Amino acid sequence: MSRLLLASVFASRVLGHGHIRNVVVNGVSYQGWDINSFPYMEDPPLVGSWGTINTGGGFPVNGYSDPDIICHIDAMNGEGSIPVAAGDSISLQWTVWPETHHGPVLDYLANCGSSCQTVDKTTLEFFKISEVGLIDDSTVPGYWGTDELIENDSAWLVQIPEDIAPGNYVLRHELIALHGAHTEGEAQNYMQCINLQISGSGSAQPEGVLGTELYTATDPGILVDIYNPLTYTIPGPSLIAGATPVAQATSAITATGTAIVPGVTSA
Numbered sequence: 001m002s003r004l005l006l007a008s009v010f011a012s013r014v015l016g017h018g019h020i021r022n023v024v025v026n027g028v029s030y031q032g033w034d035i036n037s038f039p040y041m042e043d044p045p046l047v048g049s050w051g052t053i054n055t056g057g058g059f060p061v062n063g064y065s066d067p068d069i070i071c072h073i074d075a076m077n078g079e080g081s082i083p084v085a086a087g088d089s090i091s092l093q094w095t096v097w098p099e100t101h102h103g104p105v106l107d108y109l110a111n112c113g114s115s116c117q118t119v120d121k122t123t124l125e126f127f128k129i130s131e132v133g134l135i136d137d138s139t140v141p142g143y144w145g146t147d148e149l150i151e152n153d154s155a156w157l158v159q160i161p162e163d164i165a166p167g168n169y170v171l172r173h174e175l176i177a178l179h180g181a182h183t184e185g186e187a188q189n190y191m192q193c194i195n196l197q198i199s200g201s202g203s204a205q206p207e208g209v210l211g212t213e214l215y216t217a218t219d220p221g222i223l224v225d226i227y228n229p230l231t232y233t234i235p236g237p238s239l240i241a242g243a244t245p246v247a248q249a250t251s252a253i254t255a256t257g258t259a260i261v262p263g264v265t266s267a
Helices: 003-013 144-151
Strands: 020-025 028-031 083-084 089-092 105-111 125-132 135-136 154-158 168-179 187-201
Touching: 020 083, 020 187, 105 144, 105 187, 125 144, 135 144, 144 168, 154 168
Parallel strands: 083 187
Antiparallel strands: 020 028, 020 089, 089 154, 105 125, 105 168, 168 187
């Protein structure tokens, strides 16, 4: 199905809870997937971000076993990749995120073999490299990872593990809004995927989990009432060894240039 046809079929769904507008690595800014224009273009710019026709609707639309949970609705492989080195920190620059949408911020990687541009997303096995949940529970509904993102000028910093083996990877970045999560099926997951070409001399190849097996609707971090005192359990698999579990300040990374990577080499 062409991007133009997708746009015409789903244009009414584009509500906009926010999206990643650019990715900054070592001061270089890479264009993200522009939900407001790219779906309507016959030949959109080459970017590492996976394409989707909707970042407005929260999941689970059809449950957590539906492939749309992997990289969003009808997500299309990014046609480029962004070069990073193991140990680099990546700043994900969001558009505005609603202040009422409190919840955790999670980051995963999945090795996509020889090509992230052609990999079947349902075969990707994700391992968690970062998570920030309930930071301060002194007030209700508390201060969450998403609140920290807002305070960081809608930016989020995630570090690529220093010992990760070089190769082609998909970064799965996710915000989970829990304002309605006291009712089963009403947690809202907002995920976006970005192709990375990681360089380095590491050898770690962590085991991962299929995207359709990351969560269930009754996980304690998914089915939860944030408007009552609680001890929060972040959903999904445990962090891998060597992961950075706490977000860092994002002020050190600024967008000083723009570059688009045309593709990747074989892993």
